[in-house]
Amino acid sequence: MNPVISGPLYAVVPAAGVGSRMGAGFPKQYLSLAGQTLAEHTLNRLLSFAPIHKVVVAVSADDPWWPTLAVSGHPRIQTVAGGDTRADSVRNGVAAVLDEGGADAWVLVHDMARPLIRLSDIQSLLDQTGPQGAILALPVVDTIKQAAEEKHIAATLDRAHIWRALTPQLFPAQALLAALQGDLATITDEASAMERDGWQPGLVAGHSDNIKITVPDDLPLARFYLSRQQSDDSSEGEPW
Ligand code: CTP
Ligand code: MG
Numbered sequence: 001m002n003p004v005i006s007g008p009l010y011a012v013v014p015a016a017g018v019g020s021r022m023g024a025g026f027p028k029q030y031l032s033l034a035g036q037t038l039a040e041h042t043l044n045r046l047l048s049f050a051p052i053h054k055v056v057v058a059v060s061a062d063d064p065w066w067p068t069l070a071v072s073g074h075p076r077i078q079t080v081a082g083g084d085t086r087a088d089s090v091r092n093g094v095a096a097v098l099d100e101g102g103a104d105a106w107v108l109v110h111d112m113a114r115p116l117i118r119l120s121d122i123q124s125l126l127d128q129t130g131p132q133g134a135i136l137a138l139p140v141v142d143t144i145k146q147a148a149e150e151k152h153i154a155a156t157l158d159r160a161h162i163w164r165a166l167t168p169q170l171f172p173a174q175a176l177l178a179a180l181q182g183d184l185a186t187i188t189d190e191a192s193a194m195e196r197d198g199w200q201p202g203l204v205a206g207h208s209d210n211i212k213i214t215v216p217d218d219l220p221l222a223r224f225y226l227s228r229q230q231s232d233d234s235s236e237g238e239p240w
Contacts, residue, residue, distance in 0.1 A: 001051060004131050007104025010173065011046045011055040012093035015039065015112035016063070016082020021215050028213060029112045030065045033222055038213060041115035041226075043071050049119050051126070052108065056096050058082040058089035087184035087193065094177045107176060108168040109190050113213045116225050117168070121206045125170050128204045133171035135191050136206035137163040165189050166206050175199070 001009075019028030029039040036044075046055050056078045059066045066072050072079065080096045082089040090109055097107050108125070110117060125136055140162045148154035169190040179193035187193045191201045209225035211218060 002126055002129060004129055005106045005126065007106060008053045008101045009051050009106050009108065009126075010097040010101055011052050011108045011110055011168070012090055012097060013042065013046070013055060013057045013110055013112050014082065014086050014089040014093065015066075016058050016060045016089045017086065017113070022213070023216070026065065027060075027063065031213075031219065033115060033219070034226055037069065038115045039066075039069060039112055040071055042110070042112050042117065043074075043077065045115070045117055045119065046108075046110065047071075047074060047076055049122055052076075053101065054078055054097075056080055056093040057112070058093045085184055085187075087180055087187040090190065091177065091180040091184075094173050094180065097173045098177055101173060103174050105173040106170065107173040108170050109176075110168040111212055114167055114210055115213065116209050116211060116222060116229065118207055118210065118229070121204075121210065122168060124206075125168060125204050128202060129170050130202055131172075132199050132201050133169070133175075133191075133194060134202035134204050135169040135189070136166040136210065137203045138166065138206060138208060139163055163203050165191060166210050166212075169201070171201070 015029055017027060022028040024031055030037050033041060043055060046052055054076050058080050060082050071077060078096060080092045083092055094107055097105050121136055125134055128134060140159055144157040144159055144162050145153045146155040146157055171190060171194060176190060179197045194201055213222055
């Protein structure tokens, strides 16, 4: 293990969203992908990564689907209450990590809606992080425009310096909990909370199949990426 990660490693998985853009009528993590729910894909991958001590899942208090999944009773899964925003849900999960793991714990925060995470990308993140933490991300490929009012272009940004933030995002749990206090309205990922506190997390290049399933069109795309992962890795017996 990277010596920077001095304490136990945990995962926190925010899963208390309603999936409004998916429009399924229930939270999107319970949609099926190749015979398993998205939640089971995500959690089985995290649980199969041995260095993760425990996976803390933040779900809505009134979520009737979560307890019906066998994985919700796994000995390395802990359930906590979600919050009104993703950042609130993550904060509750990180608080539980500190309670159990102590002040030296590190935490990987990963969206439940990203079921195609590769264990090799998690390993890269752990290998490449420095003491300020790091996130999986991808350099953008499109030309990026800054918009002015009324949908006019104000500027073209230098694409060489623009990355898309993915998850997992890796930080010391105590510092992350401190960063997730106060106004969370503009906090859409963990790194932005840390940046607000003056940290400069690292960028680790991930894979573009680590999509966040958000709209209905993402499901056929996920099926394609999953089958490609399965054929790439068939000799190893694991589908990723
Ligand atoms: N999430 C959460 N608590 C919230 C809102 C979101 O834990 N109050 C979680 C979601 O369950 C998801 C992740 O954060 O795993 C990323 O959020 P997103 O993709 O936006 O999911 P939803 O909020 O469910 O979808 P939508 O925004 O379309 O309603
Ligand atoms: Mg959302």
